[in-house]
Amino acid sequence: MSHKAPWGLTLWVWGISGLAVVPLVYILLRAAIAGPSTWARLWVGQLPDLMVQSLLLLGGTVAFTLLLGVGLAWLVERSDLPGRSVWRLLLALPLAIPGYVAAICYLILLRRGGVVDTLLMAYAGFDRGEVPLPSLYNLGGATLIIGLVSYPYIYLPTAAALRSTDRSLEEAARMLGRSSWETFRQITLPLVAPAVAGGALLVGLYVLSDFGTVAMLRYRTFTTAIYNQFAGQIDRSGAAILCVFLILVALPLLFGEGWFSRRQQRLTSTTAWRPRQRVRLGPLRWLAAAGVAGVVLLALGLPLGVLGGYSLQGWLFPSEADRIWGMNNEGILSFGAHSLLVAALAATLATLLALPPLYLAVRFPSRQAYLLLALSRSPFALPGIIIGLAFVLWINRWLPAIYGTIFALVFAFVFRLLPQSLSTGEAALRSVSPELEEVARTMGGKPASVLWRVTLPVAAPGLAASWALVFIAAMKELPTAILLRPPGFDTLPVRIWAAASESVYTQAAPPAFLLILLTTLLLLPLLQSRLGIDRAIQEPL
Numbered sequence: 001m002s003h004k005a006p007w008g009l010t011l012w013v014w015g016i017s018g019l020a021v022v023p024l025v026y027i028l029l030r031a032a033i034a035g036p037s038t039w040a041r042l043w044v045g046q047l048p049d050l051m052v053q054s055l056l057l058l059g060g061t062v063a064f065t066l067l068l069g070v071g072l073a074w075l076v077e078r079s080d081l082p083g084r085s086v087w088r089l090l091l092a093l094p095l096a097i098p099g100y101v102a103a104i105c106y107l108i109l110l111r112r113g114g115v116v117d118t119l120l121m122a123y124a125g126f127d128r129g130e131v132p133l134p135s136l137y138n139l140g141g142a143t144l145i146i147g148l149v150s151y152p153y154i155y156l157p158t159a160a161a162l163r164s165t166d167r168s169l170e171e172a173a174r175m176l177g178r179s180s181w182e183t184f185r186q187i188t189l190p191l192v193a194p195a196v197a198g199g200a201l202l203v204g205l206y207v208l209s210d211f212g213t214v215a216m217l218r219y220r221t222f223t224t225a226i227y228n229q230f231a232g233q234i235d236r237s238g239a240a241i242l243c244v245f246l247i248l249v250a251l252p253l254l255f256g257e258g259w260f261s262r263r264q265q266r267l268t269s270t271t272a273w274r275p276r277q278r279v280r281l282g283p284l285r286w287l288a289a290a291g292v293a294g295v296v297l298l299a300l301g302l303p304l305g306v307l308g309g310y311s312l313q314g315w316l317f318p319s320e321a322d323r324i325w326g327m328n329n330e331g332i333l334s335f336g337a338h339s340l341l342v343a344a345l346a347a348t349l350a351t352l353l354a355l356p357p358l359y360l361a362v363r364f365p366s367r368q369a370y371l372l373l374a375l376s377r378s379p380f381a382l383p384g385i386i387i388g389l390a391f392v393l394w395i396n397r398w399l400p401a402i403y404g405t406i407f408a409l410v411f412a413f414v415f416r417l418l419p420q421s422l423s424t425g426e427a428a429l430r431s432v433s434p435e436l437e438e439v440a441r442t443m444g445g446k447p448a449s450v451l452w453r454v455t456l457p458v459a460a461p462g463l464a465a466s467w468a469l470v471f472i473a474a475m476k477e478l479p480t481a482i483l484l485r486p487p488g489f490d491t492l493p494v495r496i497w498a499a500a501s502e503s504v505y506t507q508a509a510p511p512a513f514l515l516i517l518l519t520t521l522l523l524l525p526l527l528q529s530r531l532g533i534d535r536a537i538q539e540p541l
Contacts, residue, residue, distance in 0.1 A: 023390030034237035069154025100212025135421030209383030428462020
């Protein structure tokens, strides 16, 4: 195979990379032309508080998810925890729940006049206003809720690393007299550290990019300030300046995540070996099971129960607000159809657009190919609110004909999700042996024919998994949809956001429940294949 890339492929990749980098370039230019007074006003009035509050949320959530993710992974993979096969799946399912939906559920439970308040007044003798309820409108509430939906980013890679590490190293440590705790701290933990650190950095990026959760809980971070600056000011330069500072905070996490991901690939075994020896928990066995069940209840059970109950209440006992909003089965199906349409188009186009940069970098490696791949991944450093804002300003200026149409919405979704498609699709493309393509070429196959008849069929399972993950992310995407949706074209996240913002939770619950149902239907097959659930169910409990 020639090591010189076809000029047509290179030109095509330059076009994709150029469009991907548009949000970053546009935000930087808009911030650069902002007046000194705008910079001074933000520097004195908002930036110090925003930096402190964002970093406190970042540090607290990462610490919380590290404790949950590593502890749960060890219990499921290395101890004699009862019901490991069931917990292995259930602990991953909170990935299907958007943070803003979890925030809505806990507000329904713990707000004044909510479920807990009403029950305690009715059955515990409390008077109105006397029930001691924890406040969610603070750092602790935001940390708890974001942590409950993002700990799988640490749990999943840590569990995979624990399953793939060679047991002989731990056995050698035990033979030298090390205790279970010393073996874990000195041997196991260093081996899985790259996976843990990579997951923690992903959690950090999730925290910095989150908009819906912190907005629901009224906790000011960069994303909420950017949205308020964009929505409330005629001059959008202030929003661009805040975007620049958020990017500066996110960049170290982005580069660190990439480094740890590469290091994890070098240290993780590729064999099918699985350690069988379990640490016996003794009297703590059932206490540990109760703790794991508690996490599943908080992260999965309570949100689903609240959404199901409020959905039934809105349908069976509608209030005046329910009648005004006019939610019905037809309306929910319409919002669901909008979400499915946008997510399917965005996932398909993102998967297709990811192939040229990946193929160039994998089959024709060069500095130019790696540069173009990095440029295509640049939106990963930008939270959805920034990408949505950048495309709103850019499309309104240069492509006004598509502004306010579904084309603009899908266009923004594609480049919002392109980095994820690149990350998940790269492994699929690298799984195709170059020798297969070389044989097809020597038999007279043209490059396009080889790609279509050899490369894509072999990579198809990995690309299908990549498409499904991007589809799930598109289904949950909120800020980009809020900023770019056409009039009257609400998606499920937008409808959830609109109803919850008005505290009409019986109208937010049905679309939220449908959103979780649709994403879970795609997530379950992926988790079963990636976690080995089919094999794990065969193991004794």
